[in-house]
Amino acid sequence: MNPPTPTPTTTTGPDTRPSAGGSRLALRLLLTAVLLPLSACGIPPTGVVEAGEPATGVLEPGRAPTPSKAESEAVPVPTVPVYFVEDGALVAVPRPAPGGTDLGGTVLTLFEGPDGPEQRAGLTTELPRASVAPTIRTDGAAVVVQLPRSAGSLSDTAVDQLACTVAVARLRQDPALGSAQVTVEQPGGRLAGRSSDDCPPGGPREADGTGGDDGTGGTGGG
Structure with a gap:
């Protein structure tokens, strides 16, 4: 009779499977390790934090930009006085001068004469219409205006209109001059x-006949 075979003894090591409690502990440690640097940098770990003013400069689709107040303000256009006649006396009337105080352009504006409202207000001119600007030469305070042949001979009042318009425009160009001397050279060599200093003030004059400074015409003759 064979002796009984001994039952083999099985040796097992420690159980390495993680328990439920150990898994939760490891997860907490992992989250702590991730969130701790974020908190140190000032980054909130959860949620959305709103701060500051809303962003500007971003337009909604299809919406045109609104111009700023500075862009919408119109740039004032400079003016220059031209001299017309009312009851035999010279009267200064402002005219737009987009190109500044160019003497030739100012004279052409003068030769156009008063507009409709100014005519109804009693303003007239003794200058003929001209499509060609006269030749103008300047030398400091001295200005020579050479009229084209088409201008013909001018009356003393017409010469006053022309000379005062040119003189005031010249002083607008260079206020340091103080005064200006204008010589009008007519066809045939006649000089005036x-x-x-003999011209009325070049203040504003409205088309309704009000406003501005009163004054008398320039000296006649020449």
Whole structure:
């Protein structure tokens, strides 16, 4: 009779499977390790934090930008006085001068004469219409205006209109001059001289006949 075979003894090591409690502990440690640097940098770990003013400069689709106040303000256009006639006396009337105080352009504006409202207000001119600007030469305070042949012979009042308009425009170009001397050279060599000191003030004059400074015409003759 064979002896009984001994039952083999099985040796098992420690159980390495993680328990449920150990898994939860490891997860907490992992989350702590991830969130701790974020908190140190000032980054909130959860949620959305709103701060500051809303972003500007971003337009909604299809919406045109609104111009700023500075862009919408119109740039004022400079003016220059031209001299017309009312009851035999010179009257200064402002005219737009987009190109500044160019003497040739100012004279052409003068030769156009008063507009409709100004005519109804009693303003007239003794200058003929001209499509060609006269030749103008300047030398400091001295200005020579050479009329084209088409201008013909001018009356003393017409010479006053022309000379005062040119003199005031010249002083607008260079206020440091103080005064200007204008010589009008007509066809045939006839000369007539005027000084800005003899011209009425170049203040504003409305088309309804009100406003501005009163004054008398320039000296006649020449």
